[in-house]
Amino acid sequence: MEAEKKVIIVRFSGELSIKPDAEKYQAIERLCKQISLRLSEKNVFIDITHFHDRFQIKVSEQEVQSVCAVLDRSFGVGNYSLVDFQCSSKEEQILRLVPNYQDQFSGAEFRVRVKRSGQHSYSSMDLEKKAGAILGKTAKVNLSFPQKVLHIEVINEEAFLYSEKRKGPGGLPPHKRERALVLMSGGFDSAVAAWMLMKRGVCVDYLFCNMGGKSTERQTLQIAKVLSDLWNPDPIAKFISLDFTDSIEDIKKHSSLTYRQILLKCKMYEAASNVSKILGCYAIVTGEALGQVSSQSLQNLRAIDLSTRVSVLRPCIGMDKQEIIKKAYEIGTGVLSAKVLELCGITQGKAVRKANPSKTDEYLQSLDQSLIEKAIQERTEILLKDVDGKMLQSEYLFVDEISEGYEVIDCRTQKEFSQWHYAGARNLSLRELLANLKSLNKKKKYVLYCSFGTQTPVAAEIMQQSGFQAYAFKGGIGKLRSLQK
Structure with a gap:
């Protein structure tokens, strides 16, 4: 039986949303193709469903973070949300899921936002009031400046609940x-x-x-x-x-x-x-x-x-x-x-x-x-x-495996590190790493990795010139994931 897929709701940048329909749909098509192509290069394959001002991506649980990493750097993406819960569009089923947010919203000032498309037996305002009443038992309503927001999107026969919007880079595809x-x-x-x-x-x-x-x-x-x-x-x-x-x-x-x-x-x-x-x-x-x-x-x-x-x-x-x-x-x-x-x-x-x-x-x-x-x-x-790492740096800067005794340093952003990292790795951005070389132990051996394997060779070269035994992992994050498996 196929595992249930996670849903990610992606919204276009505001500028893209107000363009004439023909121009807008061409841009959206380019954006979807770009995202699909970049993910296919990582052997991640997604289902995309397009709506008026957004689209949905369905992907397996283990590939969610790979999709997020691409969305974070895809021009044309205004923001996106990982759906926490989904159900049918029936009001009672939606309200049954709302208590899942009570602990998260407890003590905070909040509001509920409902967005609907299609025909339903209830209005958006009615659903907001009923969901708000449930969360209001442990939190306080603030419609103007809420600390937390519960989003409920009802699209035809389906409903999606989430509480976070992640910012994309905006711009145009x-x-x-x-x-x-x-x-x-x-x-x-x-x-x-x-x-x-x-x-x-x-x-x-x-x-x-x-x-x-x-x-x-x-x-x-x-x-x-x-x-x-x-x-x-x-x-x-x-x-x-x-x-x-x-x-x-x-x-x-x-x-x-x-x-x-x-x-x-x-x-x-x-x-x-x-x-x-x-x-x-x-x-x-x-x-x-x-x-x-x-x-x-x-x-x-x-x-x-x-x-x-x-x-x-x-x-x-x-x-x-x-x-x-x-x-x-x-x-x-x-x-x-x-x-x-x-x-x-x-x-x-x-x-x-x-x-x-x-x-x-x-x-x-x-x-x-x-x-x-x-x-x-x-x-x-x-x-x-x-262009690959070999074209950019000398071979003595690289290793293609991580042997016992090496300290592994993840040189990506903290956000990327939290989404996935090599077991036992510590997170230091390239800037932090090079600024704090004096705090590192020269008796240790270090392996550095980044997303594509093209940035860490510079850091490895600088560290070697400073007397460290430091190497860049050849192949980037994709090869590292397969190595850990």
């Missing part, structure tokens, strides 16, 4: 026809800018203008991979790396010190314009924030924009640095970006803050126009879905 090219430095800003475009339903590719060699390229590739894996595993997303060393020398040779930074940005924009045409992208995305550095004044941004005919999007333009850094840690790139040495600054001394467009153009005309073309022809092009 990815649209494969909407593509943009992110100028990626590896720092906090460009990663956050990429995420903010993803949240608007845009699929992104990444362009890295390499001025720091293979090590910096590898670190930046890792950040792009983390963004893709966590937030939008686009099967055609690419990471493009251009060797920019010749262009930098050309700029230094033919320009004054004060204009070098502006000219470097112009050449990056020029390269991005050409690469965007190759990849079919409609815009360039940068992490620039107004006034953060000298090249990001309004006058300088205007001068830089003249070097491209492609739309330039700056999602971080109104954010301050601390806001950007905070967001980077929230989306999972902060620890990695903190270790990247950004090499975009090539001006020694004071840089111009009010660039003259005519003078900027004069300098640009003196530069070797063939260098960008050459860099693009010789570009490194990587499909992100093919």
